[in-house]
Amino acid sequence: MTRRSVSWRLVTCLSSSPKLSLNVLCLVVTVFVLLQIWSFHITLQPILLPPSLLTYLNHHHQQQQVSHNDCLMEKLRESVTFLPLKDLRYSNKPLEGHTWFMSSLYDNQTKGEVQYQEFPSESSKGKLLCLKGFDKHDGSWNYYALAWPQALPVNASLKKGLTFVSYNHYDYGNMWHGLSAMVPFVAWSLRNQCEKPQRWVLYHWGELRFNMGTWLREIITATYSQEPEFVRFGDENTPVCFEKAVVMRHNEGGMSRDRRIEVFDLIRCKARNYCNISSSKTSKPQIGMTLLMRTGPRSFKNVSAVTDIFKRECKRVQGCELKVAYSNNLTFCEQVELMRNTDVLVSSHGAQLTNLVLMDRNSSVMEFYPKGWLKLAGVGQFVYLWGANWSGMKHEGSWRDPVGEKCLFPDTDRRCMSVYKNAKIGYNETYFGDWARSVLGKFSVRNMEDVVVRNHDGCQC
């Protein structure tokens, strides 16, 4: 029996055209019938022949069908084609449209919503996403492919549950860049019954990453109520396929302001719950003003002089409390709590400003830059202006130091940026005083309007 089935498998697999296999079938049947007739001829009972022949043929037909399917599946598995994750043909426009990451696939775009890809889905025709390769330095040595669940590539392992695959053009260490990469996933979860990922795959330019900054890690842990787990690939030839995968490669691009605000509302709410921060209004100052200081690059040259100005202005407003904090030595939960108690955030340009999304909505941000940034630093310098807008805060403007380090070239020469980039920031007593007064003045009026909204409790997920 086994010998027969083996030979049948061989016959069907060898014959690639159905015609040929039919011919072979006919031949075998003919030989068989002749044999049967010959053997039964002796017993002279030809009447018994048809039922036994029928059973025999039926049996073989089914077996042929099964092995034929096996054979097709085998071919399907062999035909899964892996393409480089980073497509160098698009290196001149790596972020446009389908981007250079998984460039053969298109995102699902609904106006105002997050741009994403989901596998399996209608557009993947039910195919799963498979990834391969463990290169940390060149994304064109890592690969992706789509495969039907019945025909996963040879040697592939299947990861159950939901996997988030993130493409970040910048990095996962910087608070702002990392947060931008997380926003679309949280937006997706909000639209999909708060579904949580079982694991993450992080890519930067198609290169694998296994880590993220502490602050970001805590934000994710708080948002999804579980520590993120990062996929590690065993070796370069073992593909990993995902039962369900969601891919993001445009950060918050395409999302309307309302959608972004929803995401930050959830992150803020989750972070406060995670840190056990009381939601009662009485535990917070009427107007909290916080100087969030940096040490080193872009810190204030004269901390005490700057502090004195804001202290003086805060004292003039009833209910105002001033705090001076250093971002470098606050734990995550200390930052969350500080931001909850902050209505006016005073800080120089830098990653610590990402904390602004954790303030109550409608809070104010005052930002400071060293000399030379406006002309030389590019659009990236406006991230906290955007970030404030996207999270429902009020960016109250920026002060740009007119005095700075000496540069050998004209002020607009790009070579000066290396001089200005990490310079320290001075102060202007008159300007800072007037500015603080005007922001605090607006705030005390606003604060009274918002009583109802500030009291809300419970997160959306």
Ligand SMILES: *[C@@H]1O[C@H](CO)[C@@H](O)[C@H](O)[C@H]1NC(C)=O
């Ligand atoms: C695209 O997303 C919308 C929801 O935003 C969904 O209804 C639709 O089925 C998706 N289309 C595909 C092809 O996945």
Ligand SMILES: *[C@@H]1O[C@H](CO)[C@@H](O)[C@H](O)[C@H]1NC(C)=O
């Ligand atoms: C599958 O794994 C086996 C054993 O590790 C290996 O010999 C074989 O080459 C692999 N096949 C492919 C297509 O990678």
Ligand SMILES: *[C@@H]1O[C@H](CO)[C@@H](O)[C@H](O)[C@H]1NC(C)=O
């Ligand atoms: C918050 O409270 C819970 C339960 O009381 C506790 O297990 C958890 O460690 C607390 N978290 C923090 C950050 O204090």
Ligand SMILES: *[C@@H]1O[C@H](CO)[C@@H](O)[C@H](O)[C@H]1NC(C)=O
């Ligand atoms: C800082 O400013 C104060 C008062 O504005 C001044 O007395 C002090 O000398 C300054 N310190 C430095 C290091 O410049």
Ligand SMILES: *[C@@H]1O[C@H](CO)[C@@H](O)[C@H](O)[C@H]1NC(C)=O
């Ligand atoms: C935090 O850092 C600042 C500056 O490095 C330092 O002056 C301050 O004492 C530190 N605070 C704590 C609680 O360690």
Ligand SMILES: *[C@@H]1O[C@H](CO)[C@@H](O)[C@H](O)[C@H]1NC(C)=O
């Ligand atoms: C923010 O302030 C505006 C008025 O400036 C008010 O209409 C709005 O309701 C406030 N929103 C929140 C969430 O507090």
Ligand SMILES: *[C@@H]1O[C@H](CO)[C@@H](O)[C@H](O)[C@H]1NC(C)=O
């Ligand atoms: C945010 O930006 C949009 C468009 O750029 C603008 O219409 C809106 O008023 C801004 N909102 C705030 C709170 O600054």
Ligand SMILES: *[C@@H]1O[C@H](CO)[C@@H](O)[C@H](O)[C@H]1NC(C)=O
């Ligand atoms: C400080 O700011 C005031 C008010 O904006 C301005 O008139 C003055 O010129 C500034 N002083 C310096 C030294 O830049």
